[in-house]
Amino acid sequence: MKKIISVILAAIMMLSVMTIAVSAASKPLNLTIVTDIHYSAPYSQGPVVGSTDENPWGHVISNGKLVWESEAIFDEFLVQVAANKPDYLVLTGDNCDTGHPDSMAGFVERMEAFEASTGVPVITLIGNHELYFEGFEPDEWKAAVWNLGYDLANAIDPDSCSFTVDIGDDYRLFMIDSNRFDNDDVEWIDAQVQKANEDGKKIISCTHHPIFAHYLIQDIAHASLVNKDLPLADKWIEWGIRFNFTGHTHELDIAEFKNDNGILYEIVGGALTTYPMAYRTVQFTDKYVNIDTKYIDKIDTTKLPTGYADEALYLLNSNLKAYAKKMFIEGMVLDVGYYVNANYLIAQAKLDEEKDAVVCAALRKVIPLVREAIYGPLHGEGSLSEIAKEFNITIPESNYKSLMHVAANVYVAHCAGDEFYPPYSLEIQTAAKGLGATLSYALKDVSAEEYTAILTWAIEKFNLGDKIPVDIATYAGSAIKRAEGIEIVIGYAIIPLIDDFACDRAPSDIKTSLANYGSSGTGIMTLWEKFTNFILKILSYLTMFFNMFKTR
Ligand SMILES: [Ca+2]
Ligand SMILES: [Ca+2]
Ligand SMILES: [Ca+2]
Ligand SMILES: [Fe+2]
The missing domain is CATH 3.60.21.10 (Metallo-dependent phosphatases)
Structure with missing residues (x-):
C-alpha cells in the first residue's frame, strides 16, 4: 500500500513539474x-x-x-x-x-x-x-x-x-x-x-x-x-x-x-x-x-x-499538377519569346532609331540568331549542336528538343524549390555550352564597334556600371569571338551564374526549422542542411574545375 501511495505521489509530483514546464513555454503560434x-x-x-x-x-x-x-x-x-x-x-x-x-x-x-x-x-x-x-x-x-x-x-x-x-x-x-x-x-x-x-x-x-x-x-x-x-x-x-x-x-x-x-x-x-x-x-x-x-x-x-x-480539359481533370506544369512551361516559352524579339527590345528600351542607330542595327542582326539558337532543334540536322561544333563546343547528347526546353526545366525546378542541378549535371552542362554556342553564333558577324555599343547600352540600361566594368565586358566579348576563349567564359561566367540559380542554398525551401528569437545559431534541421549543402558545393566545384581542365 505504501508502495502504491509513493508511486501515486511520485506521479503527481512528476505531473506537476511537467505542467510547470509546459506552462513556462508559450503556446505555439x-x-x-x-x-x-x-x-x-x-x-x-x-x-x-x-x-x-x-x-x-x-x-x-x-x-x-x-x-x-x-x-x-x-x-x-x-x-x-x-x-x-x-x-x-x-x-x-x-x-x-x-x-x-x-x-x-x-x-x-x-x-x-x-x-x-x-x-x-x-x-x-x-x-x-x-x-x-x-x-x-x-x-x-x-x-x-x-x-x-x-x-x-x-x-x-x-x-x-x-x-x-x-x-x-x-x-x-x-x-x-x-x-x-x-x-x-x-x-x-x-x-x-x-x-x-x-x-x-x-x-x-x-x-x-x-x-x-x-x-x-x-x-x-x-x-x-x-x-x-x-x-x-x-x-x-x-x-x-x-x-x-x-x-x-x-x-x-x-x-x-x-x-x-x-x-x-x-x-x-x-x-x-x-x-x-x-x-x-x-x-x-x-x-x-x-x-x-x-x-x-x-x-x-x-x-x-x-x-x-x-486535351487540356482531360489533363485538368486527371492530373492538375501536370496541367499546371505544362502551362508554366508554355508561359515561359511565351515570355522569353517577347524578349527574343529585336523590335520588342528596341521599343521596351525606348531606343531611338536615329540616335541609337548602331545599337538598333546590331540588335536586329543578333536577336534573330539568338532566337534561332534557343528555339531551334538541339540535336540533329541544322541543330544548335552542329552550330556549336563550329566553335569547338560539344553539347552533350540528350532527349531535350531545344535549349529553351532545357532552360524551362531548370526554371521550373528553381520555382518549385530545393532545386538541385549541379554544374556537372546534363542540364547545366547543356545549358552552359548551349548558351556559349548561342553567344558565339549570335556575335559572329558583329563588329567590335557594334559589340561595344550593345554592351554599353546594356550596362547603362540595367544599371550594371558598378558590377561590370565596360573594359572587362569588352574583353569577355573578344574572348567569346576567339574560339579558344569560350571555354573560359562558360566555366567562369556562365556556369557560376546558372549554378547559383539551379542549386539551392540552405535552408531548405520546402520544409525547414529556423532558430526563433532567443535561440542562437541555427535550427536543428538547418545545421544538417548546411552540412550537406557544404559537401555538395565542394563536390560541384571540384567537378566543374575537373571538367574544365579536361576539355582544355
Ligand atoms: Ca477581420
Ligand atoms: Ca531555391
Ligand atoms: Ca533555400
Ligand atoms: Fe505575382
Whole structure:
C-alpha cells in the first residue's frame, strides 16, 4: 500500500513539474501564409479563349498563371485552410490579378465569409498587381479591405498601405507596403520598431517584394526587389527583425542574409495559381520556427468556365499538377519569346532609331540568331549542336528538343524549390555550352564597334556600371569571338551564374526549422542542411574545375 501511495505521489509530483514546464513555454503560434493568388474574376467567368484542338495550351498567359482556374483554386485553398484552422491567415499580396472591381469584390466577399465561418482572422497586404487597372490610393485600398487586417491594426501608416497587428501573445506582425518604397517608409518602420521594443513584442514582417537578391543578378533581372537601391537587408538586421515573408517572384525559396550583426531569413512563397500551387504553414514555438509547404492537388472542375480543348480539359481533370506544369512551361516559352524579339527590345528600351542607330542595327542582326539558337532543334540536322561544333563546343547528347526546353526545366525546378542541378549535371552542362554556342553564333558577324555599343547600352540600361566594368565586358566579348576563349567564359561566367540559380542554398525551401528569437545559431534541421549543402558545393566545384581542365 505504501508502495502504491509513493508511486501515486511520485506521479503527481512528476505531473506537476511537467505542467510547470509546459506552462513556462508559450503556446505555439500557427499561421497559414499564402501569396500571389492572382485571383481573376473576369478570366474565371470565361469562356476560355485560345485553347484549340491544334494548340490546347493556347490560352496560356504571361508567367503561366492559371487565371482561368484561379477561382476554383482559390476556393479549394479556403477549404483546406478552414480544415487546418490556423490562428491567422496572412496574405502577402497579388491576391487579385488586377484591381478589377469584380476581382476585388469576389476576393473581399470570400475572405469575409471565410472569417465569419471559421473565426480565423485574415490579414492581407497589397501587392503590385492590385495597382493594375485603376490603381489604389492608400486610403482607397484601406477602405476596400478594411476588415482584412486594418480592423485589427495597432498602427497604420497614413502615407502608405503599411500597418502593424499584434498576433499571439508575443508577436507584432509588420505588413509593409513595398510598392514605391523609399526613405519615408524606412522612417515609419523605424518608429514602429521602437514601439514594438517598448511593448516587448517580437517582430515578424511581410513585404510583397523580396528584400534581398536570392541568387546572383536577381536584383537586375527584373523589378524583383522592394528597393534595390536601399541596403534593406542590413536595415532589417539593424531593426532586429529575423523573419520576412514575401512573394512576387513566384518561386518557393527560403534564403538567409547574414552580416556581422545578425541574420535575416526571407521566406518566399510560390504563387498559389502557378505550378506547383503552394502555400506555407508556419509555426512559431519558443525555440523554432517550423515552416512547411502545402499544395493544391485537386480542384472542383465543374466550377471551371467553358471553352477548353479536350486535351487540356482531360489533363485538368486527371492530373492538375501536370496541367499546371505544362502551362508554366508554355508561359515561359511565351515570355522569353517577347524578349527574343529585336523590335520588342528596341521599343521596351525606348531606343531611338536615329540616335541609337548602331545599337538598333546590331540588335536586329543578333536577336534573330539568338532566337534561332534557343528555339531551334538541339540535336540533329541544322541543330544548335552542329552550330556549336563550329566553335569547338560539344553539347552533350540528350532527349531535350531545344535549349529553351532545357532552360524551362531548370526554371521550373528553381520555382518549385530545393532545386538541385549541379554544374556537372546534363542540364547545366547543356545549358552552359548551349548558351556559349548561342553567344558565339549570335556575335559572329558583329563588329567590335557594334559589340561595344550593345554592351554599353546594356550596362547603362540595367544599371550594371558598378558590377561590370565596360573594359572587362569588352574583353569577355573578344574572348567569346576567339574560339579558344569560350571555354573560359562558360566555366567562369556562365556556369557560376546558372549554378547559383539551379542549386539551392540552405535552408531548405520546402520544409525547414529556423532558430526563433532567443535561440542562437541555427535550427536543428538547418545545421544538417548546411552540412550537406557544404559537401555538395565542394563536390560541384571540384567537378566543374575537373571538367574544365579536361576539355582544355
Ligand atoms: Ca477581420
Ligand atoms: Ca531555391
Ligand atoms: Ca533555400
Ligand atoms: Fe505575382
